[in-house]
Amino acid sequence: IGKAKELAAKINHPVYAVFIGSDIKDRVDELRHYGVDKVFFCDDPELKYFKIETYTSAFEAFINKVKPTAILVGATSVGRQLAPRIAARFKTGLTADCTILDMQENTDLVQIRPAFGGNIMAEIHTPNHRPQMCTVRYKIMNAPERSDSLSGDVEEFTVAKDKLKNRVEVHGTTRKPKEQSIENAEVLVVAGRGVKKKEDLDMIMELAEHLGAQVACTRPMMESGWFDAKHQIGLSGRTVRPKLIITCGVSGAIQFVAGMNNSENIIAINSDPKATIFDVANYAIVGDIYEIVPQLIEKIKKGEAVVA
Ligand SMILES: Cc1cc2nc3c(=O)[nH]c(=O)nc-3n(C[C@H](O)[C@H](O)[C@H](O)COP(=O)(O)OP(=O)(O)OC[C@H]3O[C@@H](n4cnc5c(N)ncnc54)[C@H](O)[C@@H]3O)c2cc1C
Numbered sequence: 001i002g003k004a005k006e007l008a009a010k011i012n013h014p015v016y017a018v019f020i021g022s023d024i025k026d027r028v029d030e031l032r033h034y035g036v037d038k039v040f041f042c043d044d045p046e047l048k049y050f051k052i053e054t055y056t057s058a059f060e061a062f063i064n065k066v067k068p069t070a071i072l073v074g075a076t077s078v079g080r081q082l083a084p085r086i087a088a089r090f091k092t093g094l095t096a097d098c099t100i101l102d103m104q105e106n107t108d109l110v111q112i113r114p115a116f117g118g119n120i121m122a123e124i125h126t127p128n129h130r131p132q133m134c135t136v137r138y139k140i141m142n143a144p145e146r147s148d149s150l151s152g153d154v155e156e157f158t159v160a161k162d163k164l165k166n167r168v169e170v171h172g173t174t175r176k177p178k179e180q181s182i183e184n185a186e187v188l189v190v191a192g193r194g195v196k197k198k199e200d201l202d203m204i205m206e207l208a209e210h211l212g213a214q215v216a217c218t219r220p221m222m223e224s225g226w227f228d229a230k231h232q233i234g235l236s237g238r239t240v241r242p243k244l245i246i247t248c249g250v251s252g253a254i255q256f257v258a259g260m261n262n263s264e265n266i267i268a269i270n271s272d273p274k275a276t277i278f279d280v281a282n283y284a285i286v287g288d289i290y291e292i293v294p295q296l297i298e299k300i301k302k303g304e305a306v307v308a
Helices: 002-011 025-034 052-066 077-089 198-211 219-223 289-301
Strands: 016-021 038-043 070-074 100-103 109-115 120-124 132-136 153-156 187-191 214-217 244-248 265-270 283-286
Touching: 002 070, 002 100, 016 025, 016 052, 025 038, 025 153, 038 052, 052 077, 070 077, 077 132, 109 132, 187 198, 198 214, 198 244, 198 289, 214 219, 265 289
Parallel strands: 016 038, 038 153, 070 132, 187 214, 187 244, 244 265, 265 283
Antiparallel strands: 100 109, 109 120
């Protein structure tokens, strides 16, 4: 919604939110706290569970009704399934995982994302088809502030019953226990290949523990089997935006930096003064992690470092 408002202001278009589900009427207003011009919602018992066929039909009904210029979809597990189906149905373009979006006066959406392993930033346009579609990963754009007051209107739309027929039958659901995820962490300590042995990760874990931080890693550390893929930051991993990130023995490859350069405070520890991680770091510590990290831990233990 935040990005959509910025883009729409450039061409003087309204911003709409589309909300699909079952028994959702009393939750529609929540979306009106974020400054949209209208919330379109489709409420049907057939939409109780996310099923690709029914949700695509509902989304399609919305597009046929409203004919939007551009659609931004969250790159969640639901959004990543829904957006390509919709794009194919309308024979239009879709750019996945955009990191920068802009709007031209002629209503062409400028979709920018890393390509070729992050070595170039590709600028993609969809000049001949509408709606223009893109997905954006979690935490890439700024969320709008929630206002106490409500704004905009609400409009219900429906889908023909025959379009809600589908071949998937849900027999039951089980809620997955909530896991800690590096994407939501406020403080992260990152282990890179400067950590030589698996047992040396203990000092990284200890530092994280003292800071109330979660531990994350670079791709080689995940590939070596020392970490689960969920802990990898970067282009082929997760995008993070913590208040503080401390990288330990991380070179700062473009594919890693793409996943963390929006962090509020970046402290990098690397023995190579020319390491590219220092280009994005707010604080650069040139030195050996095997000396620096234990010293940091000692200082925190002695109360010489204040953890705010
Ligand atoms: C398509 C593609 C996608 C990719 N996606 C990702 C991704 O999502 N995430 C990711 O991380 N990588 C990704 N990569 C890999 C990326 O290019 C780098 O290879 C990787 O990020 C390097 O990890 P690193 O910094 O841990 O290791 P290295 O590049 O080997 O760097 C280790 C650093 O540690 C320093 N060092 C060594 N010893 C010490 C010490 N004792 N004290 C202090 N510093 C020390 C060195 O100076 C060096 O700078 C991708 C690559 C490709 C081609």
